[in-house]
Structures are given as structure tokens and as C-alpha cells.
Amino acid sequence: LAKTTQPISMDSYEGQEVNITCSHNNIATNDYITWYQQFPSQGPRFIIQGYKTKVTNEVASLFIPADRKSSTLSLPRVSLSDTAVYYCLVAPTPGQKVTFGTGTKLQVIP
Amino acid sequence: NAGVTQTPKFRVLKTGQSMTLLCAQDMNHEYMYWYRQDPGMGLRLIHYSVGEGTTAKGEVPDGYNVSRLKKQNFLLGLESAAPSQTSVYFCASSYLLSYEQYFGPGTRLTVT
Numbered sequence: 001l002a003k004t005t006q007p008i009s010m011d012s013y014e015g016q017e018v019n020i021t022c023s024h025n026n027i028a029t030n031d032y033i034t035w036y037q038q039f040p041s042q043g044p045r046f047i048i049q050g051y052k053t054k055v056t057n058e059v060a061s062l063f064i065p066a067d068r069k070s071s072t073l074s075l076p077r078v079s080l081s082d083t084a085v086y087y088c089l090v091a092p093t094p095g096q097k098v099t100f101g102t103g104t105k106l107q108v109i110p
Numbered sequence: 111n112a113g114v115t116q117t118p119k120f121r122v123l124k125t126g127q128s129m130t131l132l133c134a135q136d137m138n139h140e141y142m143y144w145y146r147q148d149p150g151m152g153l154r155l156i157h158y159s160v161g162e163g164t165t166a167k168g169e170v171p172d173g174y175n176v177s178r179l180k181k182q183n184f185l186l187g188l189e190s191a192a193p194s195q196t197s198v199y200f201c202a203s204s205y206l207l208s209y210e211q212y213f214g215p216g217t218r219l220t221v222t
Contacts, residue, residue, distance in 0.1 A: 034209045043114075043200045043213025044153065087152060094141065094209050097168055100152035 002027045002090040009105040018075045020104050022088030025069050033064060033071045036087045038103070044087060047073070075106075083108045111136050114214035116201050122220045123191040131186040131217050133201030140206040142184040144168075144176060146197040147216075153200060159184055191221045 005023040012018045024033070032051055036044035048055055050062040050071070061074040075082055085103040117132040133142065140161055145153040145168075155168030157176040165176045173195060175187045184203075188195060198218050202211040 032209055036211075041216070043202065043216055044211075045213070046210040049209045091209065094204060094207050097155055097158070099169065100145075100154070102150075102152045 002031055004088050004090055004099075004101050006086075006088055006101065006104045008102065009107065011107045011109055012078055013109050014079055015077050018078050018082075018106060018108075020073045020075075020086050020088075020106065021070055022073070023070045024088070024090045027068050027090055028092060030092045031068075031090045032092070033062070033068075034089045034091065035060070035062065035071075035073045036089065036100070038085045038087065044100070047086075078106075078108050080108050080110060082106065113137065114201055114203055114212050116199075116214040116217050118217060119215065120218045122222065123188075124222055125192060127191050128187070128189050129191065129219075130188075131199055131201075131219075133184045133186070133203075133214060135182055135184075135203040135212070137203065137205075137212065138181070139203035139212070140181075141204045141208075141211075142178065143202040143204075143211065144174070144184065144186045145200045145202065146170065146195075147200060148197050156186065156199075191219075193221045195219065196221045 002024045034049040035047045038044040048062045055062045063072040087100045087103040091098045114135045143158040144156040147153045159165045159178040162181040201214040204211045
């Protein structure tokens with residue numbers, strides 16, 4: 001399993017764009033990158049997944065450089081409700097072992 | 111659809127007691143997972159299943175057993191509970207070949 005490294009915490013003001021970077025230096029050729037969001041006392045919620053370049057959905061964008069050794073989750077114009085822990089996961093195949101790591105705790109400030 | 115449900119929501123056990131946590135999903139998902147989350151930590155995979163009748167060990171399987179006799183249910187058993195198993199337990203499920211896992215609300219277990 002590829003090891004991931006994320007900042008422990010980040011603060012941002014409401015309305016700003018937030019970028020959370022995840023390092024995965026030993027990512028394998030067939031690994032996909034997935035991001036989850038977790039609110040207190042709730043289970044994680046899937047945000048986005050990607051393999052390379054850029055992926056965008058209604059919630060976030062995911063940027064993956066050509067070497068794929070890192071990825072950046074971008075949240076546009078955050079609000080207080082985006083305060084949560086964000087996890088980066090790397091896994092080769094669905095239905096296999098995955099490691100959530102400790103995640104990045106994002107605090108959005110009014 | 112109820113999605114992923116977990117029973118019970120809370121439980122207090124004494125050391126040495128046994129219990130079973132039930133996870134049920136109504137989305138016809140192939141894959142199911144059991145995780146534990148300790149305070150301030152990420153989720154750690156206990157066991158998982160890629161289909162009815164199959165189970166596999168995750169990152170921290172010791173002290174737990176699982177069964178998937180029906181596609182929609184995934185049971186997690188603790189045969190002899192220990193204080194180190196105090197945690198929040200999350201169940202999740204996903205479609206075949208999908209990275210998107212759907213999580214249940216969690217079971218908060220305390221072992222005294």
C-alpha cells in the first residue's frame with residue numbers, strides 16, 4: 001500500500017479557495033487517488049477520485065501532476081460547513097485494503 | 111433507500127464479554143468493510159468482503175471475526191472484548207470495481 005502524507009491541519013477564511021496537498025511518493029502505476037470528507041460523529045463521505053491530470057465535480061477539483069507523486073484537493077469558496085477532516089487514499093483496486101491515514105483537519109473561519 | 115445502517119448505535123461491554131455488530135446495506139453492493147476509528151485517528155480496516163460468503167483480513171483483524179452469509183449483511187464479532195477495542199466502528203459498502211465507499215453512521219463501543 002502506498003503511504004500518504006498530508007498536513008495535520010489547515011485554517012481558511014470563508015469564501016477562500018482551499019488547496020490540500022497529499023504526498024504519495026511510492027504510488028504504483030495502477031493506483032488511483034481518492035479523497036474523503038468526514039464530519040464529527042459521522043462516517044466519511046466520498047468526494048472525488050482520479051488517476052492523472054485534473055478531475056472536477058460539483059464539489060471539488062483534484063489535480064494530479066504527471067509524476068503522480070502528489071495530489072491536490074481544491075475546494076472553491078469554502079463555507080463554515082466545509083469544516084471537516086479530509087483524507088487522501090491511494091489504492092490499486094476497489095475492494096482491496098485501503099489506509100485512511102490521519103487526514104487533514106480543515107477549520108473554516110468566519 | 112436507507113443506505114448503510116448499523117446496529118446498535120452505542121454499546122458498553124465488560125472485559126471478556128462478546129457481542130456482534132450488524133451492518134446492513136440496501137444498495138446491492140458487492141463489497142463491504144468494517145473499520146475502527148480511535149479518537150483523533152484515521153480509520154483502520156479490520157476486515158472486508160468482496161462478495162457473499164467471502165471475507166478477508168484488513169490492517170487490524172486480531173480480536174475480531176466477521177461473516178457475510180447474505181449479500182446485504184456484514185457482521186462483526188468480538189468474542190472476548192478488551193479495553194483496547196474501545197472505539198467507533200464504521201461499516202461501509204461499495205459497488206463492484208468502485209472506489210466510492212458508502213459509510214454507515216457508526217457504532218460507539220466502550221469496553222470497561
